[in-house]
Amino acid sequence: MSKGYTKQEVQKWQQWSESKEESVIKDPPMVAWAKSKEESARLVKEGIRSYEYELSLRSENDQFIVDCREDVMEDGETISSEYEEGYIFDDYFEAKAQLNKRIKLCEEHNEKYFVTDEVKTLHHVTGKEIKPKEEPTLWTVDLNTIFKNILFECTEDELEQNVQEFVISELENLDWTYEKADVNVSKTMITS
């Protein structure tokens, strides 16, 4: 046999349940975010608010960084700016592809954007060509160290030991000159 509930008890639970629902609706961050989105969409629709994007590609410590700054504009004034998470690449062309992807997104949404490609500008100014990332390959490096006409004054028995000591001491203060071959890199040190 089930227990019967009084009208007061049911009313009390209903009030409790409604108060819980209200607390969910009143969850401050979520409601504020939803409202701000709604409000923003309305302002954009009415032509009061617009978004502009500053897209940039720059180089730092052999890495290429694509940044996107979102400016919220009202009546031609920037009311707020926010950076999206930047993308970091080892290769310029990969970074450029990401930049183009972001440009395409702006175009699809009819959003105004400005592009700054510092890397391209710098290479244009210096007249250098932007090269793709170089993958490590195996190289042969030749070492050719020559000591000429070293003067020793000693007995014949001491000669070998003296030559060894001389070579070791010279190696600690190397004075290199380089000669590059077409295929291999050749290093030559000449001491006269």
Place this chain on the structure above:
Amino acid sequence: MSENKKYYIGVSILNVYEVEAKNKEQAEEIVRNYSNEELLDDSDFNVNYIDEIKE
């Protein structure tokens, strides 16, 4: 006991290293930074000539 003499001596050290690098310059730099032990390890060390100076 043998007496001191004067000698002109020519010495050469030859070695070949295989390094992984992005370009020639980096390959060169890697070898340049090797320690003396690494430079001399397995090297071909030659005394090319010994010329005694007669006075």
